[in-house]
Amino acid sequence: MALITRFTVLPAVLPTLRTALLTVMAGSGCSQPLQYESPPGFAIAEQSWRSAHYKASDNVGLKLLVFDNVEGGTLEYWGQDLTHKLRARGYTLEGQSPLRAENKVVGTRFDFGLAHGDDHGNEDKPPQFLVVSLYVTDDYRYVAQLAGDQALFARYDDRVDQLLAGLRPKGCRVRSTICRGSQPPPLAYATPIPERSQ
Amino acid sequence: MMRRLSIALGTAILATAVSGSLAMIPAPATAATFTGTISGVVTHSKTKERIADALVVLQCSCLQGTKETQTNSNGLYAFRDLPPGTYTIQVLSGQADVSKIATLPLNSKFRANFSVDPDNEFRRMVQVKAQPVEMTTSTGLHMDVLNMPSAGVTRTLSTRRTEPRLSAKERLANHRHDTVSERDMMSLKETQAPASSLPPDAPQVDKAIATNPISKDFARQVVYSGAMQLSVFDLAKTKEQVEALVVDAGGYVQSLKAQTMVLRVPARRFRSVSTALGKLGRVDRQEFEALDVTEEFYDLKTRIEVLRRTQTQLLSLLDKARTVSQALEVRRELDKVTLELESALGKQRVLAAQVQFSALSLALDERIPQIDVPSTNDPFPWVDEIGVEGTAWR
Numbered sequence: 001m002a003l004i005t006r007f008t009v010l011p012a013v014l015p016t017l018r019t020a021l022l023t024v025m026a027g028s029g030c031s032q033p034l035q036y037e038s039p040p041g042f043a044i045a046e047q048s049w050r051s052a053h054y055k056a057s058d059n060v061g062l063k064l065l066v067f068d069n070v071e072g073g074t075l076e077y078w079g080q081d082l083t084h085k086l087r088a089r090g091y092t093l094e095g096q097s098p099l100r101a102e103n104k105v106v107g108t109r110f111d112f113g114l115a116h117g118d119d120h121g122n123e124d125k126p127p128q129f130l131v132v133s134l135y136v137t138d139d140y141r142y143v144a145q146l147a148g149d150q151a152l153f154a155r156y157d158d159r160v161d162q163l164l165a166g167l168r169p170k171g172c173r174v175r176s177t178i179c180r181g182s183q184p185p186p187l188a189y190a191t192p193i194p195e196r197s198q
Numbered sequence: 199m200m201r202r203l204s205i206a207l208g209t210a211i212l213a214t215a216v217s218g219s220l221a222m223i224p225a226p227a228t229a230a231t232f233t234g235t236i237s238g239v240v241t242h243s244k245t246k247e248r249i250a251d252a253l254v255v256l257q258c259s260c261l262q263g264t265k266e267t268q269t270n271s272n273g274l275y276a277f278r279d280l281p282p283g284t285y286t287i288q289v290l291s292g293q294a295d296v297s298k299i300a301t302l303p304l305n306s307k308f309r310a311n312f313s314v315d316p317d318n319e320f321r322r323m324v325q326v327k328a329q330p331v332e333m334t335t336s337t338g339l340h341m342d343v344l345n346m347p348s349a350g351v352t353r354t355l356s357t358r359r360t361e362p363r364l365s366a367k368e369r370l371a372n373h374r375h376d377t378v379s380e381r382d383m384m385s386l387k388e389t390q391a392p393a394s395s396l397p398p399d400a401p402q403v404d405k406a407i408a409t410n411p412i413s414k415d416f417a418r419q420v421v422y423s424g425a426m427q428l429s430v431f432d433l434a435k436t437k438e439q440v441e442a443l444v445v446d447a448g449g450y451v452q453s454l455k456a457q458t459m460v461l462r463v464p465a466r467r468f469r470s471v472s473t474a475l476g477k478l479g480r481v482d483r484q485e486f487e488a489l490d491v492t493e494e495f496y497d498l499k500t501r502i503e504v505l506r507r508t509q510t511q512l513l514s515l516l517d518k519a520r521t522v523s524q525a526l527e528v529r530r531e532l533d534k535v536t537l538e539l540e541s542a543l544g545k546q547r548v549l550a551a552q553v554q555f556s557a558l559s560l561a562l563d564e565r566i567p568q569i570d571v572p573s574t575n576d577p578f579p580w581v582d583e584i585g586v587e588g589t590a591w592r
Binding site: 055056060114 | 480578580581583584585586588589590591
């Protein structure tokens with residue numbers, strides 16, 4: 001009788017067990033692309049499934065964003081896309097260097113400068129810096145941004161690696177060529193593109 | 199006693215009626231979801247190694263259009279959620295072009311393994327019934343069919359190895375001499391994809407000629423055309439690359455405007471050129487069309503032959519004319535026929551050029567945004583969310 005009960009009950013319980021297991025896995029963050037703890041000196045301002053925003057006491061912000069990658073999207077490709085578009089928005093690319101995350105995913109750091117001002121050269125606020133660290137995996141694009149007043153750049157320049165130490169980009173497939181892809185070519189532009197007339 | 203007997207009899211009749219009526223109640227309808235699967239492995243016939251990236255095309259009148267996939271690094275392919283029907287599974291790898299025809303019952307699994315030689319041209323077509331568990335066909339093709347009660351090959355339609363490589367004309371001539379029965383021809387017809395959305399490539403065009411039932415008398419004439427839209431970083435550089443690519447393929451640039459180009463590419467290189475063009479940027483839109491002009495082409499050909507014969511007859515009549523009026527009358531008719539013949543020849547030349555050279559319209563978009571904030575036309579507006587504006591803390 002006990003045997004009959006066991007064989008009758010087990011198939012009925014299996015789907016429930018599977019659902020419970022999946023729920024536990026999802027709850028523990030197994031499927032969450034962005035897992036990052038706030039770095040020292042920064043407080044959490046906003047955090048969601050695919051983005052996190054932190055602030056420092058000197059108004060420097062750190063923002064992490066995760067986007068889906070598309071078929072054929074490489075670090076080289078997205079690095080060019082990013083620099084072209086930021087350049088068109090008035091940013092000046094001042095530096096570019098390779099990165100490597102703890103889990104061996106390669107990335108690129110782009111240092112931008114942004115000078116605010118109107119057409120007559122009157123500046124309404126001081127220039128700012130933007131450090132964009134880009135990692136590309138088969139499934140995702142990770143963008144870590146650090147921005148603040150240009151005067152504070154020296155204070156954070158050497159801290160970028162430390163700030164990104166806890167970031168482990170996910171979404172690498174077996175024998176992936178994307179996660180260990182080549183670096184974008186040097187994209188150093190001296191000046192931003194002048195705004196086009198409409 | 200009799201009462202008991204009648205009660206027992208009545209109960210038995212009732213039970214039979216109830217069970218009979220229960221049996222007649224149809225099972226819950228599950229036709230909306232199909233779980234049929236066709237899968238298999240593609241291996242090299244000589245080295246026995248598994249072939250990656252072989253193109254596998256699935257055709258069936260039960261599908262809307264064709265389905266295609268490529269084998270993975272282990273040489274495996276699979277099509278899932280298939281409705282029941284008669285399927286043609288075609289494998290293209292290098293020079294090899296092997297097809298199998300199989301009938302898939304409702305929600306069944308069918309496994310078709312292919313053994314091909316990509317280095318040699320090898321065209322085969324085999325019809326199998328999707329009922330065996332495991333079998334080896336008369337052509338040496340190993341084939342497994344899972345979850346089926348019995349085994350057996352229906353028949354081998356045609357198996358042809360063409361070595362060395364023959365021209366399309368020679369193949370057509372060979373095809374005419376093939377002893378293929380009427381019933382086989384019907385099955386061969388099913389393997390055609392006359393309205394295939396795929397752009398042509400040399401083997402496919404040849405296949406269309408060699409396996410088409412119409413080709414017993416006529417070679418199929420198809421005009422291929424296409425349109426592509428690419429997003430590129432550097433417009434000027436891309437235009438130069440496109441021009442070089444088309445000229446290398448034996449084609450030419452028909453028109454060149456600021457951001458659009460019309461290219462004429464040899465039909466046999468159409469697919470490879472469009473694939474190469476896709477690598478120059480991001481493909482935002484891609485459309486290909488095949489227009490079958492076989493009927494028009496051969497109508498024109500017949501009309502030209504008739505007009506030529508009429509012209510010859512009129513010329514001989516002109517020689518025989520005894521009077522000026524007779525000669526003038528024949529001359530008038532001759533002029534009319536000659537004009538009509540020239541017109542038909544002109545149309546034939548245009549049609550032949552259209553068949554030989556496919557037209558490809560290419561629209562290029564520069565991927566640099568036109569305004570400060572990337573517009574909605576930007577294929578990747580992700581950078582909208584990036585910048586000090588949203589990062590620096592205020």
